[in-house]
Amino acid sequence: FDDETFIANIETLFVNLLGYYSEKTDYDELDLDKRISYNLTPEQLCLATKLRKVCDKFRQHARKSISRYKKEIDPIVKTLKNLSKDKIIYITRPDNGRAVVILERSDYLMKMEQIFNESKTFEQLDEDPTIQQEDKLHRKLLHLKNIGFLTDSEYKFTRPVGSQPGKAYGLPKIDKDGVPLRSIISACGTFNEKLSKLLANKLKRLRTSPTIVIDTFKFVKELQNLKLNTTNIKMVSFDIISLFIRVPLARTIDLILDKMYEPTHTCSFSELKRADLC
Numbered sequence: 001f002d003d004e005t006f007i008a009n010i011e012t013l014f015v016n017l018l019g020y021y022s023e024k025t026d027y028d029e030l031d032l033d034k035r036i037s038y039n040l041t042p043e044q045l046c047l048a049t050k051l052r053k054v055c056d057k058f059r060q061h062a063r064k065s066i067s068r069y070k071k072e073i074d075p076i077v078k079t080l081k082n083l084s085k086d087k088i089i090y091i092t093r094p095d096n097g098r099a100v101v102i103l104e105r106s107d108y109l110m111k112m113e114q115i116f117n118e119s120k121t122f123e124q125l126d127e128d129p130t131i132q133q134e135d136k137l138h139r140k141l142l143h144l145k146n147i148g149f150l151t152d153s154e155y156k157f158t159r160p161v162g163s164q165p166g167k168a169y170g171l172p173k174i175d176k177d178g179v180p181l182r183s184i185i186s187a188c189g190t191f192n193e194k195l196s197k198l199l200a201n202k203l204k205r206l207r208t209s210p211t212i213v214i215d216t217f218k219f220v221k222e223l224q225n226l227k228l229n230t231t232n233i234k235m236v237s238f239d240i241i242s243l244f245i246r247v248p249l250a251r252t253i254d255l256i257l258d259k260m261y262e263p264t265h266t267c268s269f270s271e272l273k274r275a276d277l278c
Helices: 003-018 042-084 105-116 130-146 152-158 193-202 216-225 249-261
Strands: 089-092 101-104 167-172 181-186
Touching: 003 042, 042 089, 089 105, 089 167, 101 105, 105 167, 105 181, 130 152, 152 193
Parallel strands: none
Antiparallel strands: 089 101, 167 181
16 A cells, blocks of 8 residues: 555545646646645644544555455465466466456467567568657657647656667467467567647547547447437447557558548647648
8 A cells, every 4th residue: 555645645535526627738837846725724634634634544454455455466476477477378468357367478479479460550670760750850849840730848748768669579369269369579679659638638629529439338328318219210339459559650641631531620739731741
């Protein structure tokens, strides 16, 4: 149980409940030495005292529960550690759900090689282009900052330093015949990781659409609201194999640009038109 993280999260919750918000965005650097104080009313002080008592009780119960849980889980963890030393098997987690999956390492490597052998998706390189990509992106970001497209804080946040190539691995789909793998390319530490985070925040509003189903509960609710004669209607579910690595990137980028810059200019952070960017 991490006391510091727990206390920090509770303090953040309490401050947000009071209505105090920082003007800093998630990619701005905050001053660690800056002292922050709030003038609380008697009612707010009373609420803070009650919240602290509840949190103290929670911490006590959490420690007891963790202690009991460790006694039950330690033998399992010990067994998994011993299994991890076996080079014949590969231990991982499934694509969906919480479980431990044990595969034959040779079978896992064979399935990963089959994924990488798809020439339309992956290309074998003779050398690591990470340094060149980092330098190219650095110069592009500097240009965008100089023309006013990026703020100084956005430029500092997205500027790549000490980049590493992405790491690929596969998660088994245990609910599918043959246990295929879902390929994952981890972008942690890559040259465009922080730029991706910034873009995801900028493009968040484009994901709002009446045709998008957020989760299963909303899907069921929408089905219940449909007034259809279900006598001659069947529901069909399509399963797309390796969806993310098969998304046509050029087509996707064009769709995003069309959504943001054509036929009407809806970009909220720049007056530039699409022709100025392409």
